[in-house]
Amino acid sequence: MRAVRSEMRMRKWGVRLGAMVFAAAVAFTLKGQAPTQGPVTSERLLKAADEPGNWLMYSHSYNSWRYSSLDQINAQTVKNLHVKWIFQGRHVEKFETTPLVANGIMYLTRPENAIYALDAATGRQLWSYEYHNPARTYNCCGKVNRGLAMLGNTLFMNTLDMHVVAVDARSGHEIWKTEMGDYTAAGGYAAPGAPLVVGDKLIVGMAGGEHGVNGFLDAYDTKTGKRLWRFNTIPQPGEPNFGTWAGD
Numbered sequence: 059m060r061a062v063r064s065e066m067r068m069r070k071w072g073v074r075l076g077a078m079v080f081a082a083a084v085a086f087t088l089k090g091q092a093p094t095q096g097p098v099t100s101e102r103l104l105k106a107a108d109e110p111g112n113w114l115m116y117s118h119s120y121n122s123w124r125y126s127s128l129d130q131i132n133a134q135t136v137k138n139l140h141v142k143w144i145f146q147g148r149h150v151e152k153f154e155t156t157p158l159v160a161n162g163i164m165y166l167t168r169p170e171n172a173i174y175a176l177d178a179a180t181g182r183q184l185w186s187y188e189y190h191n192p193a194r195t196y197n198c199c200g201k202v203n204r205g206l207a208m209l210g211n212t213l214f215m216n217t218l219d220m221h222v223v224a225v226d227a228r229s230g231h232e233i234w235k236t237e238m239g240d241y242t243a244a245g246g247y248a249a250p251g252a253p254l255v256v257g258d259k260l261i262v263g264m265a266g267g268e269h270g271v272n273g274f275l276d277a278y279d280t281k282t283g284k285r286l287w288r289f290n291t292i293p294q295p296g297e298p299n300f301g302t303w304a305g306d
Contacts, residue, residue, distance in 0.1 A: 095161050097210045100257055113159040116205045116252035143181030145174070154202040156252065158213075165227065167203040170195075171217045173225055185230035191218045196246020198268050205252035207260060209280050214260050216249035222262055222278055234283035238264065238276060245269030259286060 098114055106112070106119040110127045117124050131139070147153065151169035158165045164178040171189035176182065195201065195218040207214040212233060213225045220241040224233040241247045247266040254261045260278040267273065273291035278284065293300040 098160050098208045100209070100255070103209070103255060111159075112161070113157065115158070115207060115254065116156050145176060145181050145183075147174075151201050154200070154204050154250075156205045158206050158208055160208060160227075163227075165206055165208070165213055167205055167215060169203060170201040171203055171215060171223075173206065173213060173215060173230065175227070175230065187225050187230040187232065189215070189217050189221070189223055192241075195219055195248055196241060196266060196269065197248040197250055198265070202250050204250055207253040207255045209255045209258075209260075212280065214253045214255070214280070216251060216253055216262055216264075218248045218250060220247050220249050220264065222249075222253065222260065222276075222283065224280070224283060236278060236283035236285065238262065238285075244271040247271050255280065 102109070103114055104120070106114045107121070107127070113126075118126065145166075147168040149169050149172075153168065155167045159178055162178050163184065164176045166174055166176070168174060170191050173187045175184040175186070177184060191201075197218050201218060203215065203218075208227065211227045213227050215223050215225065216238075217223060218241070220238040221235055222238060223235045225231065226233055238249060239247060245266070246269045247264050249262065249264045251263050251265065258280055260280050262276050262278065264271075264274065272294070275289045275291070277286045277288075279286055290297060293302075295301075
């Protein structure tokens with residue numbers, strides 16, 4: 059778990075991961091209670107802030123403070139940090155991901171849409187999964203992916219061609235894949251953001267505002283990938299408040 063601590067602090071300080079290499083710099087052992095083990099339940103997600111040795115969702119907890127209560131790295135001890143292990147992503151695109159850490163395993167995404175499971179203490183790769191996008195996607199600012207969501211033993215990732223995929227966290231095998239929409243419509247959609255699990259639903263968003271697309275939020279069934287609802291951030295015909303700017 060020593061690798062975990064450094065990455066949590068790196069994200070807290072706002073350090074963006076480098077273009078090709080993810081490095082864990084550590085010098086201390088994690089003290090206090092052992093991290094909770096077992097599947098990541100909805101109850102654990104609700105109390106994610108009570109598990110300082112884990113990082114169970116993109117922003118750490120539902121308040122989205124992105125704050126770690128681990129305190130072994132401070133103004134006095136930071137000088138003792140040193141590189142413990144390095145993970146080579148083998149990709150020239152920049153990393154903009156926030157890793158998840160659960161039960162001693164670090165799950166991170168690599169551009170374009172690849173997932174890696176690493177032993178958080180040693181950096182040893184346990185498995186990898188790669189989703190293959192079309193040759194052209196419509197992302198404005200690099201073919202990046204910002205992270206994952208997790209529930210039970212399943213990881214969830216959005217893709218640049220507007221799919222949501224579910225992957226078994228134990229094996230890296232794809233469980234289901236759902237198309238959010240036509241990624242070529244209205245000048246181009248993409249979905250580089252990290253999903254969010256709420257109860258038994260997976261909440262996802264999309265990008266493409268620079269192309270004039272219609273924004274929306276979707277909810278999917280975490281077990282089947284079936285879409286449960288969609289909220290359009292710009293009302294569509296038949297929805298409340300549609301046409302309030304008619305003639306503009």
